[in-house]
Amino acid sequence: MGRFLYMSSTPAACKTFENLYGYYPDVIISASDTDDGEEISNMMMVIGKRITRNQLTVNNLIVFLPSSSTVLRPPGYRLNYCVLQAKGDGVEFKEVFTFGPTSSVPAEEVVGWWSPGKPEETHIPYRGDLAVPSDFQGNVVRIVILEIMPYITYKKTPEGKLEAEGYVTELCLLLAQELNFTIEWVESPDGEFGVPDDNGTFTGVVGVLQRKEADIAAPPLNINLNRAKEIDFSPPVDYAYVKLLIYRGQGKEDIDWYTYVTGFHWAVWLSVLGIWILMAIGLVVVAERDLQVTVYNYLFAFMGALAQQGTSHEPQCTRGRIVFLSYWLGTLLIFSSYTASLTSQLAVVYTVDPFTTLKEALTTAGYSVALQKGTSYYTNVKNMAKRDEPMRLFYQQLLDKPQLKVQGNAEGIQLIQQGKYAYFQDTVSVNYEIKNNCSFSWLGPPYFPEFACMGYMKNLSYANAISEFIIRATDSGIARKLMRKWMGLRAACDATPLLTLGFSKTVSAFSLLALGMLLGTSVLLVERWVHSGSPFRSRNQRRARREFSLSQIKTLPRDFR
Structure with missing residues (x-):
């Protein structure tokens, strides 16, 4: 036999x-x-x-x-x-x-x-069979973790044990229940995913598997050749890609002097100016002669109509009132159209992206781009720097500015709020952190799109059993439900930026008010100076003014003297 x-x-x-x-x-x-x-x-x-x-x-x-x-x-x-x-x-x-x-x-x-008496062909099980033990007899399986939401978060109990939760954590707990084993959580010593040193030794969770200090790595890992030499991988548990995150913020916009001008096209503004002047002149021509019927007065009267205000100067004749009424109706339509256009513009936030690619961010836009250290993205950037110009610039910047290699998402998000920084990271984990905050924006095309997998110690004896469960969890929708539970449904940005109209948008209105007060004060000072007895005024002019005042008094009825 x-x-x-x-x-x-x-x-x-x-x-x-x-x-x-x-x-x-x-x-x-x-x-x-x-x-x-x-x-x-x-x-x-x-x-x-x-x-x-x-x-x-x-x-x-x-x-x-x-x-x-x-x-x-x-x-x-x-x-x-x-x-x-x-x-x-x-x-x-x-x-x-x-x-x-x-x-x-x-x-x-x-x-x-x-059996020799049966014609069935002998089959010797080999690595890759799905026919594996389904009961692990309560044995301990060591799983290494690090803080990366929505996949994993954990805390230490007073006894020093780790308690973990999150999308992948719950997947592992279901796996332990299915296969009847006990989980021993192992903390990553440096909080990194794992990149190789010059001697081939890995950091992070990959290094833990390489040293055989754990059996499984729960944090989703991207597959590359360096890692594949040292560890094995599970079927995919997620799909991710990298983009550039920037912080737009509130109250940091450039001053917009044209907020109240863009409501109309320049041709419309010229038409309004022309009608304002022509109607004032035309009304003086067609109206009955009166001391109040002057172009100066009706320019102010028609300006009040444009601003939806009344006036004390109205023509008394019918033909003058017809002209005035037509102008009122026209200004009503102009005012309504301008108000509607201005409201629609102020109700929408218009933004211009500072860059569209990584190369633009590093060159013309002048951004510093941060990246989480210990990830496969750093290894990919390093490897691609030899043949790709944007990656070469990016890698050189990381070498010149070590502070751009951040420890995690919290540090990266905090950094980009301090100036012209962008964060090069996968969208899934960061979206969980920023919670659809519209102050943050993703820019650029997707980089390094790939599946993320759990890691196994090289040649792990029961890797097939774990992989079989992950495949069934994915096909049955369990993995999707767990991801939705922890990540939540994507929602539109909240309306906070639309409810606040900052000073940068309304500065032109305040400037007009300040200019009006300044001009009014200037005219007041000039008038006071002129009427206070300027040395340039002659004595005869002053005597003539007094005689004119006395003549006005003599013309009044006796009862008013």
Whole structure:
């Protein structure tokens, strides 16, 4: 039976156990009929140790036990192997997961059966099968986390334990309930996702998996070649891309001197000015002669009509009143049209984007662009700097200004509110932080669009079981519901910016008021100076003024003297 299995499977990677180092697609361990399992157990322990120390990589580890009474003890390391053991007149295929030195009960499940009397073809389970143990027997699974909402947030209890929640956290809790394991949360030592050093050692959660200090990384990770050499990845749990976030703010707009001018086209303003002057002259021509009928008076009267105000100068004749009435009706329509146009303009916030691409932000717009350190985006920018001009400029700026490499979203959002800064980050996590605040805007095209996945320790024994659950959670809509719960539905920007009309928009109105007061005061001072007895006025002029006043008094009736 052992010879048949050996010959019908992929040839064993080696036949001498002492030389079992490096990478092997398949390793088959075959026991003799007299083995009691102790020697095989010791061999499995050594294999587990070499895999843990990165001295050995095995895709398919298969153990053949010809005796049904042979029992293997747990190897004390995290392993995934298939046991082919004689049972009655056939062979039983059993998939086994072990969980390290603290676990005494492995997770195992019968996934196949072969009997010489049956024509079915023998199938040796290999890495990639979905037929895996569904009960982890309450064993501990270590999951590394960091603060990144809406995916993960956590706090420490007084006992020092971590309590986590969030979209991916709830997904892990459902996974633990489904597969019957206990979660041990592990905190990222530096709060980073993980980038490689010059010696190939990773920081952040990727480094935790690389050092085998955790089994799974919960924060969604982008896949790149450097990471794929050190860790494995789950099916996607989200889709994200990067854009440039800027802060527009309130009360920082440039002064707009044309707020009350743009309500009409310049041709309309010229027409209103022409009609104002012509109507005043025309009314003087057609109206009856009177001391009050002057162009000066009717210019003020018609200006009052434009401002929807009354006047004390009205023509007494019918033809004059007809002209005046037509002007009133015309100014009513002009006033209504201007008010409607001005209201519609003030009710809408018009903004001009300072830039549309990363290159414009770094060059013509003069922005400093920040980026979260320890992310794959930094690695992507560094790699693309060799062949892409905008990325080269961006990477050089990050080298010249280390303060642009921020620790997280909170620091990045705070930085861009301090001046001409932009934040280069994925939209999902930042949208959760800013909560549809219209003071912030995303600019530029999407960069690095890709799926985000959870991370696995390299060759994790039960990675397939985790991946199967994630696929089912995605296909059944569970993942989408959890994401909607934590992220919420996207809503339009709130109306706060539309309710406040700042000084920058109304400065022209205040300027007109100030100019009117200044001119009025100037005229008052000039008149006082003129009437107070200027040395340029002659004595005869003063005597003539007094005689004119006396003559006016003599013309009054006796009763009024």
